[in-house]
Structure formats: structure tokens, C-alpha cells
Amino acid sequence: xxxxxRFHVFVSWNLAFLLVLLAIPAQAQPRExxxxxxxxxxxxxxxxEDRPAEADLHRFVLMVGxxxxxxxxxxxxxxxxxxxxxxxxxxxEVAVEQAYIDLLxxxxxxxxxxxxxxxxxxxxxxxxxxxxxxxxxTFVDTxxxxxxxxxxxxxxxxxxxxxxxxxxYVTPGLDATGFTAEEGIAGGRQxxxxxxxxxxxxxxxxEWRRGGLTAGASGWFGGSxxxxxxxxxxxxxxxxxxLDARFRRDRLELRGxxxxxxxxxxxxxxxxxQARSGINPNIASRLLGAYGEAAMxxxxxxxxxxxxxxxxxxxxxxxxxxxxxxxxxxxxQRSALTGGLTYFPDPDVAFxxxxxxxxNKSSVVHAPWRVNAGVGWWF
Amino acid sequence: xxxxxxxxxxxxxxxLGIAGPQDLRTSGPQDSKSPGPRxxxxxxxxxxYTPSEIVxxxxxxxxxxxxxxxxxxxxxxxxxxxNAEIPxxxxxxxxxxxxxxxxxxxxxxxxxxxxxxxTAMRARLVVK
Numbered sequence: 001x002x003x004x005x006r007f008h009v010f011v012s013w014n015l016a017f018l019l020v021l022l023a024i025p026a027q028a029q030p031r032e033x034x035x036x037x038x039x040x041x042x043x044x045x046x047x048x049e050d051r052p053a054e055a056d057l058h059r060f061v062l063m064v065g066x067x068x069x070x071x072x073x074x075x076x077x078x079x080x081x082x083x084x085x086x087x088x089x090x091x092x093e094v095a096v097e098q099a100y101i102d103l104l105x106x107x108x109x110x111x112x113x114x115x116x117x118x119x120x121x122x123x124x125x126x127x128x129x130x131x132x133x134x135x136x137x138t139f140v141d142t143x144x145x146x147x148x149x150x151x152x153x154x155x156x157x158x159x160x161x162x163x164x165x166x167x168x169y170v171t172p173g174l175d176a177t178g179f180t181a182e183e184g185i186a187g188g189r190q191x192x193x194x195x196x197x198x199x200x201x202x203x204x205x206x207e208w209r210r211g212g213l214t215a216g217a218s219g220w221f222g223g224s225x226x227x228x229x230x231x232x233x234x235x236x237x238x239x240x241x242x243l244d245a246r247f248r249r250d251r252l253e254l255r256g257x258x259x260x261x262x263x264x265x266x267x268x269x270x271x272x273x274q275a276r277s278g279i280n281p282n283i284a285s286r287l288l289g290a291y292g293e294a295a296m297x298x299x300x301x302x303x304x305x306x307x308x309x310x311x312x313x314x315x316x317x318x319x320x321x322x323x324x325x326x327x328x329x330x331x332x333q334r335s336a337l338t339g340g341l342t343y344f345p346d347p348d349v350a351f352x353x354x355x356x357x358x359x360n361k362s363s364v365v366h367a368p369w370r371v372n373a374g375v376g377w378w379f
Numbered sequence: 380x381x382x383x384x385x386x387x388x389x390x391x392x393x394x395l396g397i398a399g400p401q402d403l404r405t406s407g408p409q410d411s412k413s414p415g416p417r418x419x420x421x422x423x424x425x426x427x428y429t430p431s432e433i434v435x436x437x438x439x440x441x442x443x444x445x446x447x448x449x450x451x452x453x454x455x456x457x458x459x460x461x462n463a464e465i466p467x468x469x470x471x472x473x474x475x476x477x478x479x480x481x482x483x484x485x486x487x488x489x490x491x492x493x494x495x496x497x498t499a500m501r502a503r504l505v506v507k
Contacts, residue, residue, distance in 0.1 A: 038492040065492055070457050073498040102498045107486070110499070117495060126425055128494050131449065157499055159431055209429055248448060304469060347467040348450050378450060378494070 035066040042129045042376035044136065049368035057083035058374075061097070073102045076115075079148075095191065097150050108158040112169070115192045118149040119167040119205035120218040121242045121257055129376020130350040133295055133310040133342050136372060139334070140316050144259045144289030145242060146186035152195055153203075168204035172197040176236050176269055177227035181282040182332055184261055184318045185238060188224055199223025199235065212248040217241075224263075233268035251297040253308075260320075261287040267323030282329055286321035290314070295342075306344040313337055331365035334358060340372075348378045416442040416476060423452040423465050426496030428487065434505040435479050443475040453490030456504060462490055479506040 039062040047053040060080045067073050076099040082092035100114030117125050123132060123141040127148060132138075141147045155169030172195040178187030190196065201222020208215050219242065225235020244257040263269070266285040274280045295310035314336045319328035340354025352374045358367035417439050422429045424447065435441060445454050445465045454475065455462040463475045489500035 036492045038494075063492065063494075065497060070486070070488075075495075075498045077495065098495060104486075104498075104501075107484075107501065107503050112499075125495055128425070131425065131494075159501065159503070161432055163429070163431065165427070165431075209427055209431075211429070306469070347447075347469070 035064055038063045038065075038379060040128045040376065040378040042135075042374060044372060044374040046135070047371045049370070051368075063098075071104045073104065075100060075102070097148050106158070108160055110157050111154070112157055112167075113154040114152065115150055116153045116155070116169055116171070118151065118171070118203050118220055119169070120149065120203065120220055120240055121145040121147070121259060122216070122244045122246065122255065123147050124149050128378045129352075130344065130348055130378055133293065133308065133352070134312065134338060134340060134354050134372075135352045135374040138257075138291055138312070139314050139336055140257060140259055140289035140291050143183045143186065143316055143318055144261060144287055145240065146184070146189060149189055150192065151190055152192040152197075155204075163209040164206065165209075166204065166206045168202070171201050171203060171222075173199035173201045173222040173226070174224035174238055175227040176224040176238075176263075177273065177276075179224075179263070179269070179281070179283045181284065181329055182318060184284075184287045185224075185240075185263070188238075196226040198226050201238075213245065214247075215243075215245040217243050228269070228272055233272050234265050236266065236269050237264045238262070253295040253310075254293070256290070256292040258290040260289075263287075265323075267325060270323065270326060280326075282319070282322075282326060284319045284321060284326075284328070285323045287318045288320040289316040305346070308342045308344070309340075310342065311337075311339045329362075331360045331362035331367075333361040334367065335360075349375070350377070351375045416440040418442045418444060420444045420446075421454075421502070422446055422448055423454070423489070423500075424448040425450070425494045426489070426500040428489075428500070428502040431502040432505065433502070434507065437479060437482050437506050439479045439506075441477045441479055443473075443477065445473040445475065446471075450493050451491055452493050452500070453488070455488050455490040457486040457488060459485065464491060479504070482506050 042059050044056050044058045045053060058081065061077060063077045065075045077097040079095050079097050080092060085092040085094050096115055098115055098117060100112050100116050103111040105111065119125055121141060123137050124145060124147045137147055151171040153169040153171035157167040159165045172190050174185055174188035175190055176188055179185055180187055199222060201220060203220040205216055205218035220240040222238060223235050224238045228235065239262045242257060242259040246255040263283065263285050266283050270281055270283055291312055291314040293310060293312040295308050297306050297308050299307040317333045319332045322328050336356050336358045338354055338356045340352065343351040354372050356370040360367045417435060419433055419441055421443060447465045447468050449468055451467045452465040454465055461475055461477055463473050465473050483506055485504040487502040487504055489497055493500065
């Protein structure tokens, strides 16, 4: 067994050795030049039934990248949400969503370290507005897989050949004190800010591409109990699993995703949080989300600009399975039917419009209509 | 401890050795006696090229036909002078002719920022 001090020496020596080795070819190769700047923005107008319409500069994102050499690259993404950030008031958010270094060792095996995106599902890693239909991200990618999900981490990625690629990272776990009945694990993300790393998590994705088809399987598994250290319960373990596929040929685009979240010891977690706040959070032991979407370019081939019509059906049940003694809240067992249009005057500019009818299993709580319009662009 | 560090250093060297140095040589002039160009169609999409591996015999003249399914991407064969821009979806194609006259493995990378996975958007050209 190596002691902690010896472990640090061991890691430090090997890291230094690796960096020296990487630096040698780096010095032999020309620099690519100045850092690059890119980004995306999206502006939304949302109308939810029985509520006033709301206009929002939802996201303003700048990305800066730099190649130190052909083998060492940096990428970052800084986001301002909702246009305005004010002290001590509910408002917007400034967040670093990505900031990592890639060490490109070999096609099959490369190293990534820094603030990374959790590689689960479709949207979390591919969230530029022109890459998806609908003004807002899907409900599944909001309350089941909480995009944008990121954290400090280190791991590997590579292309295994025959269209197969993978990513695998170690990151800090979740904070179960932030879990809710309505949005599942979303509030438990540590987002790389003084993250407690005592309960690490493993996350990974394997993807296969052939022709216009991309299929992926991804997961996240880790602890979430450090926020409960003073409460006498077994730390909950969280598992997230997701399967997804995208297909594109000529005018047709299809995509679908199935995602599930399991939370162990959810009953103990509910009791502990209720003892602290006095309110039963009714956190489920299993959440389930799935959607299927079909889109068709309806504009003539002669047009360089494009008009695409799409339809989507989603299930997003954050109360799928409850721990013993807890009853699911029927209004959180939801589904939604979405129809809309996306107009691309340029492939990087998307004007969007959609209508959403939500449903739930409650006979008391009404599921609203939503009408959304927006524009998003990438540069 | 020292032995353990040396052993790990050896494994790192081994890993990099398997990876091999990137070939920095550039392509030579096209051989007029070689057969017609081999057409290779590559589609770029955030954040991958399809196909992601191209294997050719040494001396092959490759005619890359490059299109995108989304934004504009770059097509840079590392260690050569090839660095082309792939136009956006339905904006046509870029044709790049390259003579594979040097054996080795060449990394192809996206040289235009295209989003969250840009740095990992790579393919491989193998010249046997």
C-alpha cells in the first residue's frame, strides 16, 4: 500500500514525466496561432397558459479555444444565463460550462482534464441551438438528464475504429440535499465549484456511427451523500443510464432517447431532508424519461435556406418508482406532445416556433399549454 | 518507490511509443504514372468525420470530397499543407486532392471551431 505522501510523490513524478514527454513533440511543431473565439446565443419568448408571456435572453455563450500544439489543446465555454446577474437576488447565472485541456496521445486513447461535460444523452454535449429542434431543450434533457451537466473531472476518450468512439471520466459526485421531486437530481450538481470530491463518480459514453446513424449508450454512477454527513443515513448512490439514437438522410431527421435515474436509499434521504426542513421532499427512487422526434425539411431543394417541421412525444416521470411508504405525486408523472417549425436562413441560425401540450396523471393539477418562439445562432 | 515510478514511466513511454510520433512530412508532387484518383467522400458533423478512418496504398492520389451536415468545419491533415474549409450544410462540397506518397498514420483534425467537442473531432489517414 502506498501512503498518501508517497502517493502524491508518485503521481507528481509521473505527471511531470508525462508532461515533459508531451512537451518535446510540442516544441518541434509549429503553433497554430492565436486563440479562437466562437459562441452561441438564444433568445426566447415563452407563453405558458394562464401566465404572462416572458421574453428572455436565455443564453449568451462564448467559447475560447487554443492549440498549444497538435497534441495539446484547450477549450472553454462561459455562459451568461437570463442576461442579468444581480447580487443576492434571483436572476441570471454566470457559469463556466467547460474549461479543459486535451492531451492527444493516440487516436484510440487521449486524456482530458478540467471542467468537462458529462457525456450522457444527446443534448448535454450537443447543445448549440441550431443542433436541436424546439425553442427550449426537451423536458427529458431538463428534469431527467439535467443539462447542462458538467463538473471538474479527468478521463479518457478515443476513437476505437469502425465508427466506435468512447469517453470515460471520473468526476465528483452529486449533493443529494439538492434533489427534488420535480426536477430529480438537477439541484444536486456541484458544477465544479468547491465540489466535494470525497464521493467520486464514473461517467462514460460509447457511440457508434454509420452512414447517417449515430447511436449511443451512456451512464453516470456515483455517490451523493456528502451533504448528509451529519445525518445518520447511508449515503444514497445514484445511477443514470441513457440510450439514444439519431438518424439523418436527405430531408428526414429522426432522434430518440431513453434515460433513467435510480437513487438508492431514497426513503432514508426523504426522512433526513424532512427532519432538516420540515417538508417531505418526496424524492423518487427511480425517474424515467424518453422521447421520440421526427423532423422533415419541407422547403424545396432549390432553396439554400431551410424550413423544417417537427413533432416530438416525451415522457418525463420524476416519480416513476417511490421508496416504501411514499406515494407518487401524479402531477409529476408527465408527458408532452410538441409540434413546431425551425427556419434556417443559414445552417448556423435557427428561428424556432413550437406549441407544447403537457399532460399529467393528476385529476386535480392542470397541465398547461405552452407556446414558444425564439432565435438561436452559432458562430 | 523509485522502481514503481520507473515502471510507470516505462508504461507511459510504451503508450506513447504505440501512439507513435506524428508524421510532419508533407506530400510530394503527384505521380503522373499513377492510376486515377481514388475518390473518398467524407461527411463532417459535430463532432466527427464519417468515415473516421481512411486506408490507402502508398502512392495513391486521393480526391477527398468533403461535405457537412451542419456548420462549416475544417479539414486539416496534420503534418501536411492540407488545411481546407468544409462549407456548411447544403452549401456545396470542398474537393481536396492529396498524394499519399509517404507511409505512415496521419491525423485529420477539424481546424475550425465547431462547438463543445471540437478538439476531439478527428479522423485518421493510414498510408501503407
